[in-house]
Amino acid sequence: MPRTPPPDLxxxxxxxxxxxxGMFLVLVVTEMVVAExxxxxxxxxxxxxYIYINSTGTTRDDGETVSF
Structure with a gap:
C-alpha cells in the first residue's frame, strides 16, 4: 500500500x-489573512x-510600536 505524506499545517x-x-502585521501578512x-x-x-493571533503587532519606521 503506497504511503502518502501528511497534509501540511x-x-x-x-x-x-x-x-x-503568528508574525508581525506587515502588508504581506494582512493581505494573506484577508485572502484566507x-x-x-x-x-x-x-x-x-476561528482566528488565532500570536503577534506583537507592528512598528513604524522609527521603531515605535503601533499596535500590540
Whole structure:
C-alpha cells in the first residue's frame, strides 16, 4: 500500500476554518489573512471562522510600536 505524506499545517488550519496570525502585521501578512478569510467565506458563508493571533503587532519606521 503506497504511503502518502501528511497534509501540511497551512492546509490543516484552513481545513479547520482556522486563520492563524503568528508574525508581525506587515502588508504581506494582512493581505494573506484577508485572502484566507475571503476564501473561507466563499467556501461556506454560514460556517464560523476561528482566528488565532500570536503577534506583537507592528512598528513604524522609527521603531515605535503601533499596535500590540
Amino acid at each position: 497551512p492546509y490543516m488550519l484552513l481545513d479547520g476554518r482556522i486563520v492563524y496570525i 478569510l475571503m476564501y473561507l467565506q466563499w467556501l461556506d458563508p454560514k460556517e464560523p471562522v
